[in-house]
Each structure stands twice: as structure tokens, then as C-alpha cells.
Amino acid sequence: MKCIKAPGLLGVVLTVVVVLHANLSLALWPSKSASELPSFADLVEKVKHSVVNISTTKVIKDHPLQPFLDPDSPFRDFFGDEFFKRFFGDLPKREFKTHSLGSGFIISSDGYILTNNHVIEKADEITIKLDSGREYEAKIVGRDPKTDLALIKVKPDKDFPDPAVLGDSDELRVGDWVIAVGNPFGLGHTVTAGIISAKGRVIGAGPYDDFLQTDAAINPGNSGGPLFNLKGEVVGINTAIVARGQGIGFAIPINMAKELLPQLKEGKIVRGWLGVMIQDLTPELAKSFGLKEPKGALVADVLEGGPADKAGIKRGDIIVEFDGKEIPDARTLSRIVAATAPNSHVDVTVLRDGKKKHVSVIVGTMPEEGATEFETGDEAVEKAQKWGLTVQNLTPEVAERFGWSRDETGVLVTGVEPGSPAWEARVSEGDLIKEVNRRKVHNIRDFKLAISKAKETESLLLLIKRGDHTLYLALPPLRKAD
Numbered sequence: 001m002k003c004i005k006a007p008g009l010l011g012v013v014l015t016v017v018v019v020l021h022a023n024l025s026l027a028l029w030p031s032k033s034a035s036e037l038p039s040f041a042d043l044v045e046k047v048k049h050s051v052v053n054i055s056t057t058k059v060i061k062d063h064p065l066q067p068f069l070d071p072d073s074p075f076r077d078f079f080g081d082e083f084f085k086r087f088f089g090d091l092p093k094r095e096f097k098t099h100s101l102g103s104g105f106i107i108s109s110d111g112y113i114l115t116n117n118h119v120i121e122k123a124d125e126i127t128i129k130l131d132s133g134r135e136y137e138a139k140i141v142g143r144d145p146k147t148d149l150a151l152i153k154v155k156p157d158k159d160f161p162d163p164a165v166l167g168d169s170d171e172l173r174v175g176d177w178v179i180a181v182g183n184p185f186g187l188g189h190t191v192t193a194g195i196i197s198a199k200g201r202v203i204g205a206g207p208y209d210d211f212l213q214t215d216a217a218i219n220p221g222n223s224g225g226p227l228f229n230l231k232g233e234v235v236g237i238n239t240a241i242v243a244r245g246q247g248i249g250f251a252i253p254i255n256m257a258k259e260l261l262p263q264l265k266e267g268k269i270v271r272g273w274l275g276v277m278i279q280d281l282t283p284e285l286a287k288s289f290g291l292k293e294p295k296g297a298l299v300a301d302v303l304e305g306g307p308a309d310k311a312g313i314k315r316g317d318i319i320v321e322f323d324g325k326e327i328p329d330a331r332t333l334s335r336i337v338a339a340t341a342p343n344s345h346v347d348v349t350v351l352r353d354g355k356k357k358h359v360s361v362i363v364g365t366m367p368e369e370g371a372t373e374f375e376t377g378d379e380a381v382e383k384a385q386k387w388g389l390t391v392q393n394l395t396p397e398v399a400e401r402f403g404w405s406r407d408e409t410g411v412l413v414t415g416v417e418p419g420s421p422a423w424e425a426r427v428s429e430g431d432l433i434k435e436v437n438r439r440k441v442h443n444i445r446d447f448k449l450a451i452s453k454a455k456e457t458e459s460l461l462l463l464i465k466r467g468d469h470t471l472y473l474a475l476p477p478l479r480k481a482d
Helices: 006-028 041-050 074-079 081-088 254-266 283-288 307-311 330-338 379-386 396-401 444-453
Strands: 051-062 094-106 112-116 125-129 135-144 149-153 177-182 190-201 211-214 226-228 233-241 249-253 276-280 297-302 318-322 345-352 355-362 389-393 411-416 432-436 460-466 469-475
Touching (some): 041 177, 051 177, 094 177, 135 254, 149 254, 211 233, 249 254, 297 307, 297 330, 318 330, 379 444, 389 444, 411 444
Antiparallel strands (some): 051 094, 051 125, 125 135, 135 149, 177 190, 177 226, 226 233, 276 297, 297 318, 345 355
8 A cells, every 4th residue: 555645645635725715715806906995985975964963052050169078978967967067058050061072864845854853952053064064053953862862953045955765674684784873982973893793682772772783883972963875865863872891782673763853843742642551471370360471561550541451441450452563572562553554443352361352542742751640730749849859650661761670569769859849868870769758658649649638747767778778868847746
């Protein structure tokens, strides 16, 4: 038998591998010349003129000693309010301006521009700057904090750029190329590229989370800027980043914005409302209800007198279809109901005792802010506001957002008026009210009843849960006893 020398055989094998690798490379990249490498330059040239940089100015009036007077300040705990009043008196509030930056894009030739609500919220002055350097003063037309969308408008001139083309975000697939154009860190028009990493992301930003995730670099200042597909169509509005993450950014699907545009132009967003508290079905819950899989939205509570209550929907029902649309989970139901026009007659399919039941519901109008389910002018609301409290029901979505367990009960403090009795008692936003004057509070209705019975000449005793701690806080009386 003839032996083959190893070095010779190895050389032949290496030669074959090199040839195969070279042929494969040529197949994937036909030419290595710079002029033939993939480029987004033509696409950028096509879309960049519709993107604007946004700068805002906000005037803030504040007490010079405010850092020491905040409820959580250790100085206030140590010295007390009387110390500061005795030595500094009633100092006048100072006035100063703050500035912030963001992005947006032109959607019509008459000067309408889409951006994020958080970019322009509470701004006293808004200036937009084109890539040409021209600047325009803008005013707010409409905004929606729940989806973080805002519409602003400028007076266009004859040289105003063509608007961006709005695409269809439902057509996007994971892996599609996208480019982001915006104003990161105030650097001016900057372009980054990446792909759609995921769809339908829930990140706890609001009740209608349905974000596109992308690895196109998005940084502070990109907020409100467009995410383009390779056709040059806007498919998303860049909104959020993960501070500790790399290659993770989020954008609002443009279809959500298109649905809200008519209402944004009117200056007010009106949403549909069922008047129910809902939660997702866990595998254990599904099994206890006799279901094979955890699909649908479980009705945890029904607001008395609300649309669902009037239609006959009950606690324990599982909503599986709404207006012909399948409901896989609670968040999907929330989005679909909110997008339904009030006063619409809708067929709702529920599972009750293992059997399907069709219910006809007249969709209501979501209360302002979707927070307290009180009616305008309600005496209990007005009394709570006198004490400086704004609250809302602890829905599963809100509980998740604020880090509470989904089976937690109570009402969430969403606002405390500075200088009010609640502020003096050091009630804080995010606190969970468990009792009012020793009356247990599970929801808004319990809170409303307890507040209505509270006397304005007496302290209001609250049992508060804050993180892992529970404590009583006594709010001063609203007026002196006769």
C-alpha cells in the first residue's frame, strides 16, 4: 500500500476550501468595489427633507429652597418647615427657563408635524428646524399622553418641504430593514440603520403599548422622529430606548398614529369604554374555568352603571371576541375598545360557565384621563380634590406599570396638589390607598363612598401602602369646626 504524505493532502484540501469560500463570497457580494456596496444614500436623500428638529422652551416658577422643602428631602425631615420659614420667610418664587430637544416629521404641505407628546408637553415655545437650517415657530394642535403622540403645526412658506409618505406598519415583518432619522443629542439630522427586531412589544409605557422594536440606534433627541422602510415610507415614530441596553429601541407603529390623526387635528382624543376591570388568563385560571388554553380577557370587576353592566356582562365572564375580532389577552381588548367610536353597537362574545354567550353592548365614552370613573361634578371627586388627591383604579395594566402585584387591591394616587392637605401629610404619587377613615378600599367605588362620608372638619385618615411598607397618614381638616 502506498502512503500519501500528509502535507500534500493538506495542501489540496486547503486549496479546495479557499476556492469554495471565494466563489461563495462572490455569489453573496458580486463586487467588492465601494460603488457597488449596498447604500441607503438615495433613500436618505429622498426622505431627509421631511424630518425636523424640535427645540422647546418651558418657563418654570419654583421656590429657591424647593430642593429642601420636597416631601422626601432629608433636610425637611431634620429641620422641619418652621425652621425654613423662621430664617428665610416667604421668599418669592423664581422663574427660569428649561430647554429640551426632539424630532418630528412633516405629514402635510399645510404645516402639520407629528412627534411625541413628551417632546412638546407643557412647552411654552416650540421651534422646528429643517435640514436646510430654516426655522419656524410651532403651536400644539392636539396631543395624546396615553400613546405619547402629538400633532403640532407651523405656517409653511413656498419653500416648505414635501411631506413624508405614511406607510402601513402592519405589513412589517421581523427582519425588515429600517432607517431612523432624527436629532440625537442635539447633533442635527442623523441617520441610523437596522432591522425590525420584534413587533407588539409591551414595555410599560402606557395602557396601549404595541411597540415596534428595532436595533437601529435611537438616542435621546431621536424621540418623535420617523422610522422609514426601504420604500421611504414612515412605518414608526421613534419613542423610547433602554438605557442599559444596546441595539434596543422602540417605535410607535404608524398605523396607530393614522387612526388618531383626525382626532388630534380636532384637538381632543375620545376613546371607547366598557367599564370593566380585566386581566389575563393564566394557565391555572384557564383550567379552573374549564378552558383548554389561556385565551381571552377575564372580567375581574364591572363598574356599576357602565356600558358592560347595562349590557349584562358579569364578573367572571371571559371576553373572547369583540366586534368580530378575536381577543387573545386583556391588553388587546383594551386597545380595540379604546379605538371603537363611542355609541357604537358592538357584539361581544363571552364565555360564561363554559358556554358561549353573545351580548350586545353600546360602547361608552372613556372618562377624562381614564382615571377616576367618577362623573364630572361628582361631590366625592370635588372633595378628594380639595384634599389634593387624584386617584385611579388599580387595573392589572396599571399595577404592572407601577410594580404592584396583579392581585393587589386599592386605588393608586396619580397626583398630589402642592400645598394641599395631602401634600402636607406627605402623600406621594404612586402610593396605594388601602383604607380611608378605617374603611377598606378595594376600588374607586369604595374610595368614593368613604370620601363622601368624610367630614371636612375632621382629619382624613389614610392607610397607605408604599413599596413594601404600610403606614397611616392623617390629612389636615379642610375647614375648622363651627
